[in-house]
Amino acid sequence: MTSIHEPPGGARAAVILTHGAGANADTPLLRAVANELARLGCIAVRYTLPFRLARPAGPPRAGEAARDREGLRAQAEEARRRWNVPVCLGGHSYGGRQSSLLAAAEPDLAAGLLLLSYPLHPPGKPDQPRTAHFPDLKCPCTFAHGTRDAFGSIAEMEAALRLIPGRVRLAVVEGAGHDLKGGRDVTFCEGFVASLG
Helix, strand or coil, rough: CCEEEEECCCCCCCEEEEEECCCCCCHHHHHHHHHHHHHEEEEEECCCCHHHHCCCCCCCCCCHHHHHHHHHHHHHHHHHHHHHCEEEEECCCCCHHHHHHHHHHHCCCCCEEEECCCCCCCCCCEEEEEEEECCHCCCCEEEEEEECCCCCCCHHHHHHHHHCCCCCEEEEECCCCCCCCHCCCCCCCHHHHHHHH
């Protein structure tokens, strides 16, 4: 399932946005981000990952991540063919993590990453970081992260982002938890679009 948000004029890029482990692409956060990206001149595609299409509820099962990344790859390739613009990947939590893993494995696939509430580690388990692929991220990366997110503090995010060799921007959303206030503040989209050049 996809929903497309197009800008009124020509597009400077297309952004494939995916969702977290407990949702689909029809969340208030993804709708707000997609609308803002379209206002800023990007095509935004809200994409429901294969694990969610297979099951209406529950988190992804072990082994489903590879299929989700394959679905993301197919969406990126379709967007490139359809609109002939640079394609970026991103999403909330699990979806953002899968986007970043794919971009690290295939550096030419994404022109940029927009990662919302990146799940830096499981809540309460900072000794289990999800950053092994960060040194392989070459495209511009924008991370939007709340000051009350249990999946990583701002200080932990700042330290982890130093592992990324490419251009990195951390947009701090004050008072927000893992849901980023449901998209009531999406001003970080401006910095992301500016990072694309």
